[in-house]
Amino acid sequence: MYVTGLKNYWKLSRNLHKPLSQLQERQWDDFCALVRFAYEKVPFYRRLYHQAHFSPSDLKSPEDVRLIPTIHKKLLQEADPNGLIASGFQRQKLVHKHTSGSSGAPFDVYYTAEDRIYRTLLHLRILFHNGMGFFDRMLQISDARNVPKFRYGFQKLRILPKDFLFCGDPPKQQLDLIAKTKPEVIYSYASNMVLLAAEVRQLGKLPHQPRLIFTTGELMTPDHRKVINEAFKTQIRDIYGIVEMGDVAWQCPVVSGYHLNIDSFFVEIESNGQAAQPGQTGRLIITNLHSRAMPFIRYEVGDVLTAPREDPCSCGCTFPRIDVIAGREDDWLYSADGKRVSSMIFIIASVPGVAQYRIIQRALNYLIVEVMPGHNYNRETLERVKHHVQELMGEGTMVDVHKVDHIPRQAGKIRSVISEIGKQS
Numbered sequence: 001m002y003v004t005g006l007k008n009y010w011k012l013s014r015n016l017h018k019p020l021s022q023l024q025e026r027q028w029d030d031f032c033a034l035v036r037f038a039y040e041k042v043p044f045y046r047r048l049y050h051q052a053h054f055s056p057s058d059l060k061s062p063e064d065v066r067l068i069p070t071i072h073k074k075l076l077q078e079a080d081p082n083g084l085i086a087s088g089f090q091r092q093k094l095v096h097k098h099t100s101g102s103s104g105a106p107f108d109v110y111y112t113a114e115d116r117i118y119r120t121l122l123h124l125r126i127l128f129h130n131g132m133g134f135f136d137r138m139l140q141i142s143d144a145r146n147v148p149k150f151r152y153g154f155q156k157l158r159i160l161p162k163d164f165l166f167c168g169d170p171p172k173q174q175l176d177l178i179a180k181t182k183p184e185v186i187y188s189y190a191s192n193m194v195l196l197a198a199e200v201r202q203l204g205k206l207p208h209q210p211r212l213i214f215t216t217g218e219l220m221t222p223d224h225r226k227v228i229n230e231a232f233k234t235q236i237r238d239i240y241g242i243v244e245m246g247d248v249a250w251q252c253p254v255v256s257g258y259h260l261n262i263d264s265f266f267v268e269i270e271s272n273g274q275a276a277q278p279g280q281t282g283r284l285i286i287t288n289l290h291s292r293a294m295p296f297i298r299y300e301v302g303d304v305l306t307a308p309r310e311d312p313c314s315c316g317c318t319f320p321r322i323d324v325i326a327g328r329e330d331d332w333l334y335s336a337d338g339k340r341v342s343s344m345i346f347i348i349a350s351v352p353g354v355a356q357y358r359i360i361q362r363a364l365n366y367l368i369v370e371v372m373p374g375h376n377y378n379r380e381t382l383e384r385v386k387h388h389v390q391e392l393m394g395e396g397t398m399v400d401v402h403k404v405d406h407i408p409r410q411a412g413k414i415r416s417v418i419s420e421i422g423k424q425s
């Protein structure tokens with residue numbers, strides 16, 4: 001298994017430097033092959049494509065992808081679960097991932113053991129490209145109190161050593177463990193690193209400086225990055241993953257945009273029913289090219305990204321880059337006159353005295369901001385937060401700021417923006 005894994009890793013790492021046109025050609029071939037496969041082997045897709053009068057032979061060029069109906073989580077939740085698995089795969093032999101999701105009903109995803117290895121290799125490629133070594137100790141701050149049951153055998157040989165920490169433990173306890181285990185690399189949700197940064201400010205010293213911090217699973221705002229950087233003074237790389245399919249895009253040492261794994265995914269960014277132009281913002285539609293047991297073809301995730309730009313990156317990777325991950329559609333706020341306000345522009349975590357925060361939009365003209373106090377918290381903290389939010393939202397919005405002891409997590413993540421008003425445009 002390890003020989004195959006190493007061979008596959010070698011192939012994947014070579015892809016990083018291949019000419020983009022060659023990668024795109026291969027990507028299109030893989031996409032067409034997957035659509036044909038799903039049409040023949042997966043009852044869900046066969047029915048869907050029949051209803052849409054689509055046949056895989058209609059695919060002549062990448063522009064034709066729009067003939068294929070998109071799918072979304074709700075459609076998959078409502079479908080017969082057996083009809084989602086390709087014939088030839090036995091559900092009980094597949095790896096099963098139960099996704100709780102921060103919104104919506106739970107959902108089950110199935111993939112093969114080989115695909116689990118492939119996901120791991122994609123993940124390692126990001127870590128190694130960013131300078132992590134085979135023997136660097138990683139501390140993964142995760143949403144599970146217990147260490148995951150599944151471990152690769154090589155981890156017992158001290159290759160890629162990994163410790164785990166529960167993100168629900170108090171920040172002081174987490175920092176103590178970081179000081180004790182001295183990891184070269186920390187892997188965590190950004191919100192948890194923001195909390196740890198507040199604790200470092202409180203302590204007045206950093207107990208241990210990792211060489212690299214990887215964040216994932218949440219919207220990484222410039223403000224969060226700044227706060228984490230001020231406390232840990234180290235390199236930070238954010239990874240954009242989709243729980244149903246693994247790591248999709250990632251920051252390289254240049255930290256200018258996120259490289260899209262185009263050897264493993266077919267990505268479309270759509271704006272007003274059209275393909276978005278490079279740099280333009282739109283909704284993500286993604287096809288997972290590396291998993292066949294339960295295919296995801298033209299899956300609408302509900303995230304808003306910018307269309308990829310193809311200019312070369314000085315890190316040497318030829319994969320196109322998306323510039324900003326603008327978050328899910330419900331991560332946007334709306335001003336009283338109906339304008340969209342990105343949660344990326346708030347700098348609440350930088351306000352002295354704030355350890356963590358959450359913005360809840362109750363109505364078009366009413367926001368609540370919950371603030372968990374941190375180091376240097378005083379009477380002015382809430383006033384400053386209010387002033388900052390009011391300035392960005394405009395005078396028509398009423399802003400209430402409350403001090404709270406705790407910000408709830410969902411599956412370990414903290415959603416710093418919650419919209420209760422539904423989609424507006």
Ligand SMILES: [Zn+2]
Pocket residue numbers: 252253254259313314315316317
């Ligand atoms: Zn790069």
